[in-house]
Amino acid sequence: MEETDKVTHRRGYGVSTVYETLRNEIIELKLAPGSPIDEQQLSDRFSLSRTPIREALVRLSADGLITTLTNRATIVSNIDFLGLSEFFDALTLMYRVTTRLGALNRTPDDIGKIRELQKDFALAVAERDVLAMISTNRDFHLAIATAGKNRYYVDLFTRLLDEGRRILRLYYSSFNDVLPRQYVGEHEDIIQAVINRDAETADRLASAHADQIVRQIRSYIASDGRQTADLKI
Amino acid sequence: MEETDKVTHRRGYGVSTVYETLRNEIIELKLAPGSPIDEQQLSDRFSLSRTPIREALVRLSADGLITTLTNRATIVSNIDFLGLSEFFDALTLMYRVTTRLGALNRTPDDIGKIRELQKDFALAVAERDVLAMISTNRDFHLAIATAGKNRYYVDLFTRLLDEGRRILRLYYSSFNDVLPRQYVGEHEDIIQAVINRDAETADRLASAHADQIVRQIRSYIASDGRQTADLKI
DNA sequence: CGGCAAGGAATTGTCGACAAATAAAATACA
């Protein structure tokens, strides 16, 4: 379990690799919410001093992915089930506004990237690879957001989608294959609206799409109380 | 100019003070955009080792307030005049959505705080203290946003308002006293809508208020090209 | 006189170690 990731670090890039590695592990729930983070252990694992490790942790803390108790332990941030309404509200708004802007500002180049990622998503659905579905769905919508060319929205949307990935991973066993298939179709419609530069339709479709996803997650949480109860308060 | 801020630092709080101090100085343009940041100098000034200084800088970098070129200098982030449209777009949306949520979720306690801050703003306008106006206006709208109780919106709105403070400070000499007086009245109307829990009116008023502010800043920039030309590209 | 290379100075990223603060264990006491 305690494998060293990389032995060589080009000076100045050690912090980035630690940051990105931990970030992924947190989002993919390889590091459980609430679990403590041992600086010494990370120091050994990455073959780095504690100083760059700590700088990476500061960045993660700024992202809200870890929580540092001053002079005490630092832990992986818990998923805030009480604030889920806020989360869904913001997520829906960002779905809408980024898709709208995507329709208005997309370039032909953007369309290509979006189509590519939609293909990946469809493939994941066809293969019933739930983890890949969660990941490719995120990339698909972020590509549209990027086409919208507003970094403030992209930043917030990224944060929200990644937080969503953590939540979805808790329930991914509950996935059935009827809803995802529907998502593929909804994505296609959204792409068409973006191509047509039809902001209104894009907005409406994104709104419905977001509602769909929110409803799905809500039903997971409601039907499977065991998982949430397992998490420490 | 090189005064030591604090000699004693309760262990674990040195980083916070450095972070907050520098953050304020950047937002208030005491540190000019593009100006280099000397770690050694800060180390002397705060009577701290370079390690905590660097951690504070990492946090500022995550906020986008400073830009770090790896293995090279780190500078105060430049104001992105080319991306102003994105900025205004996001700012307007956050004005709207936070005021709307404020109207829906405010408690009597929130109203008290909002009223208090509106008083501060009116006072600043009466005294023609432009710098205080910029600051109190920000606090007023953030109080409404806080009453809306959605941390995602509050976070983004804070970031946007602080970026706006940097921009406004560049042009604050251009302030005339007719528009600010109008703002006081608009604030009063917004407060009333929030009290009435009238989300639609709150939204509409916030939207108009935001447009007003955006128009004002735009006119400043248009009429005073010298300032923008002074900034390095 | 101008461009390029080598050398030196300054600055950044990283390290190992120490000290303060907290958590855990051991002991004393009721």
Next chain:
DNA sequence: TGTATTTTATTTGTCGACAATTCCTTGCCG
């Protein structure tokens, strides 16, 4: 036996120093 208090151990925050990289100067050559 349970609670309070001291002792020990672990972990965090900070420090001073070193090494790698970049910047700047100087000298060389065309």
